[in-house]
Amino acid sequence: MTVELSPAAIADANQAFNWYEDQRDGLGLEFSAELRRMVGMLAEYPELGHVVFGETRQAVLQRFPYSLFYRLLPGAVLVVAVFHASRDPKIWQIRPDA
Numbered sequence: 001m002t003v004e005l006s007p008a009a010i011a012d013a014n015q016a017f018n019w020y021e022d023q024r025d026g027l028g029l030e031f032s033a034e035l036r037r038m039v040g041m042l043a044e045y046p047e048l049g050h051v052v053f054g055e056t057r058q059a060v061l062q063r064f065p066y067s068l069f070y071r072l073l074p075g076a077v078l079v080v081a082v083f084h085a086s087r088d089p090k091i092w093q094i095r096p097d098a
Contacts, residue, residue: 001042001043001044001046001075001076001077002043002075002076002077003039003042003043003070003076003077003079004076004077004078004079005039005078005079005082006078006079006080006081006095008080008081008092008095009068009079009080009081009082012081012082012083013032013035013082016028016031016064016066016082016084017031017032020064030063031064031066034061034062034063034064035061035066035068035082037062038059038061038068039068039079041059042059042068042070042077042079043077046072046077047072049068049070052069052089053069053089053093055071055072056069056070056071056080057069057070057071057072065084065085065086066082066083066084066085067081067082067083067085068081068082069081069082069083069092080092080095081095
């Protein structure tokens, strides 16, 4: 199954990458590798995450306090947010593509 990231999810991922890279050289790359691993898992096992909001599911990254919030579409997975665990989930829930 294909996995697509919404523009907002891409912006979330870029912001997280930059923050981690500012903390330590290479840490942003480690975050990106974990993100890619989870995207691969969702491509293979789209029902991996549990439903948390309407039809939106949550898949938790390992090592980093982030989750992918996504919806199942016909033939695809749409990631609508790459979100830090300490942030208020209402932020991504009010997005137009959430």
